[in-house]
Amino acid sequence: MSNSSNFLFKRRQILAASALGALALTAPGLLGTAYAEDPIKVAAIYTVPVEQQWVSRIHKAALAAQERGDIEYVFSESVSNNDYERVMREYAEAGNELIVGEAFAVEDAARAVADDYPDKAFLIGSSFKPDDAHPNFAVFDNYIQDASYLTGIIAGAMTKTNNIGMVGGYPIPEVNRLMQAFMAGAKEINPDVKFQVAFIGSWFDPPKAKETAFAQIDAGADILYAERFGVSDAAKEKGLLAIGNVIDTQADYPDTVVASAIWHFEPTLDAAIEKVKAGNFKAEDYGVYSFMKEGGASLAPLGTFEGKVPEEAMKMVDEKREAITSGAFTVEINDEEPKSN
Template sequence: MRAQYRLGIVIAVLIIGLVVGLGVGALLFRVPATPTTTTVTVTVPKTVTVTVTASPTPTPTEKVRIAVIYVTPIEEPWNMALHQAMKWAEKHLNIEYVYTEKVHEADVERVMREYINLGYKVIFPHSWGYHPVTIRLAKEFPDVLFCQGSGPVDIEWPNNVLLYDYWIQEAAYLAGMVAGLMTKTNVIGVVTAFAVPDVNRLVNAFCAGAKAVNPDVKIIVTFIESWFDPVKAKEAAAAQIEAGADFIYAERYGVFEACREAQKKGKRVYAFGNIVNQNDLAPDVVIASVVWDLRPFIKYVVDMVRRGEIKGGIVDWGMKEGWAKFVWNEKLKEKIVPPEVVKKIEEAKKAIIEGKLKVPIYEDWDPERWK
């Protein structure tokens, strides 16, 4: 879905290039290592020619005040990825960061208005369900930058809304390759939340990576119908392990506990962390993590605000921009991962970054696709 609506973003930012993604005009922005003034012209096939002018970043002189609203507890990975990036920005970018967690959609307008009334000029409504309120308030407060965490792209967004989402399917594809190459039972699994577009992207990518190296592998996918229910996720993972799964993509919290218990019973079971680096949470279980690194995006936002600009658009960076990362648990890798598997993953990673390997994007869920 997000790969089909990328035109019209003209943002004065620090960039050294735009990348055309998926052959349909996705615009991906990069920040140069040193401040320069550059004009970049990119011809998008079958679309238009886009010109972007970048200007130097001013020296940070005053704090950029940022308020974030989370719909679930802060420890939920989708939230923690942004929280960690904000804590980093506090230290390195001179920002003021405040947040409110566990805000129901029915109450988010009140919370957003409170932050705006307190003078916060950058608001992060970090949930798909918040987007109707974001659109309404963005029109009412054109001098406030709203960074909306996921939402539909086939609608018209106000010019002061930046729409972002976790485009980590490239790293999830690599995780699928590891599972497909290393499974002993030829059964692997995914425990996830809902069959919604952003989740479907990474679940399908994991399945595609596994099937690319092991066409006969069986993949069990369980949707627990909750964004945060560790008990339910643990039960789903336990059922998959009972059915033979020995590698599980833990899109939700709770999977690691099931894997630990299975290991205590002598089973060879491993998992993949999701969104944040979870390797240390269960070092004997998590073989690698698929990481969403929001630090480049936060810098992008802060630099824009310091230049006195408020411009919206759609941000859908990938591995090339450092937005998505595949991070090995080095100790477990040395212990159980064959060198030839490591080599294949590094080769695939390099091919993805160079644009030679295109990870398929499916935003629907069709279980027949991966049988």
């Protein structure tokens, strides 16, 4: 079994969970009216396995909320785009008060479902902004550009060839802004750095990501930005370094992954749960809860690379992190597709 397969298997053992059903606490037409001391019913719909980086963070936050008694949680994974609307409706009919998911390929259908269930709250990952025409449909996104910028500083200081490879899933805003922030951080400390940028056209294809990374290594890259699973495996096999994204894989790649930008979905989900319980859930943009100053993003511990990153770089990281948290410095949100240079 490959390193990535071992990692995914372990994550499935840790993350897999199910929840018992409960009576609905919300009366029809009274969105989010629930007793604050009772858990609300939450259902999540994922188009990929729960091991996938982005989804794993939502799943983790939901399991934490369930453990402390705030919610009762059920979920479906690997739901095809063609089935997404059907699954949304089934969960709404089953009495779930808050439905969480991602609608990047089913935007219109997801909003149509929300319109048909005005007494339910929908918190959906989306590239678009909230619309008052769909008052119970709130959106979120992983705005972790702050942490991505900091990992770029580290990568820019660690590269010896000034050639960094970057492998992403799709060139959509959710990916582009993280790559752009990473590139800006690398250029901040190393203006001479160059980038190879590639997208594999999939959210979950570790073999393809690995092969793409090998091609970038052959073209001179000595550090890889691992937006997808499989990239760190390529770096490990070649004895090179990688930068992680969304989750912390340092323990699985102790000689490879230098730093990672971590997404914490807990602030986003907790805010939605509170508003559903208070009865004031509405169409809002929850993206701000992913910002570092809101606790939605962080730089993972360096682990085995503690003390191995140049002191100049770590000093800049600490200064920028403090400035980001205080609001003195803002990392630019650039959703344009990054290009090789």
